[in-house]
Amino acid sequence: MPFLVMAAAYALGSVLFGVVLGRLLYGDDLRERDNPGGSGSFRQYGPVVGIAVGLLDLAKGVAAVLLARSLELDGYWVAIGAALVVAGHNWPLWHGFRRGGGGLAPAAGAMAILAPWQLKWALAATLAVAAAYRLTGLRRRFKIAALPAGSVIGFPLLAFLVWRDGDAVAFLAAATIALLIGGRGLQMAREGPRRNSQT
Template sequence: MPALLLVAAASYLLGSLVAGVLYSRVLGEDIRGRDLPGGSGTYRQYGVGAAILVTVLDILKGALAAGLALHFTPQATWVAMLGVVLGHCYPVYFRFRGGGGIAPLLGALLAVAPITLAGMVAAGLLVIPLYRATVQSRVKLNALPFATAIAVPVGLLLATRYGGLADLLAGGAAMAVRAGHLLARPPHRPAPGSGL
């Protein structure tokens, strides 16, 4: 039990190190005033190089949290998944205002369920160009939610066979809570050309 609590706390604290917020603070700003602090928000605010850096750092913290769990509580890696994603979404260091949790989820899955992750990513990458070429112009919905709607069931199917089901469910639950919160209270984004 102490190991489980240690992994949960360490994973949450790791998750709370939101790279997008840290990056913007180095520049004397806070990205959360304009956008979400994940890879896509960082891309919109600071460009591709910053987005890659932020995404890689957030993936690494997910993998590190999962690595801790694999070492101390290999039977309960889902605790690390839940902790790191919750920390990213609701970071204790940044007034509980973080990102959506995708990158730390990917990093943790990379460590505990790489086959499941590979299948999900492959499904998403196959669906996005097909969606854009066929129905996006009529539906007017970004490709990412559509690809996610396909990739998640694929991931759940693979997880039942190759492992990572509890991890995927724990991380997905944390992300669902954050998504609901963001839908209820979307972050303020200034209009284009407003100078911010």
């Protein structure tokens, strides 16, 4: 049973709602122009679609954790499921394990269930670093969008906070997710900004 749930978490993460809504509403593939998450959808399709995609991606993370918990899996399986939904978003099964998103929204959804208080501080740090990153023009040097850059600080901070509070399950999830987001961020930086991508 745990392995089926883990496979389901990865498959769920692999559903890129930015691509799904882009094809349904506009007949194109968002990944050709931008990153397929909420921020890319916001830039390319406007605030309504962007917010919808962000919320749907967030819901993937929530659903993966709640599914594992509802089946009363061991806490460590819950943490692995949280990480796998992010991995699926970053390297989607349905798209040949490439050209996924940055993983921030599904990560936030999963950690909102596992460590809601600590997540608030991590998101605040992510947004603060992202704002500073944009204002200082560092994006031109490092070729990575602002929110993924902010998450390089925010998610390790989240892992530290849950470790300090002695929550081993949340720490496993947060630390693994931080590595997944960081790894995808480096990959995106090497790929370079997609056409019309601005943050």
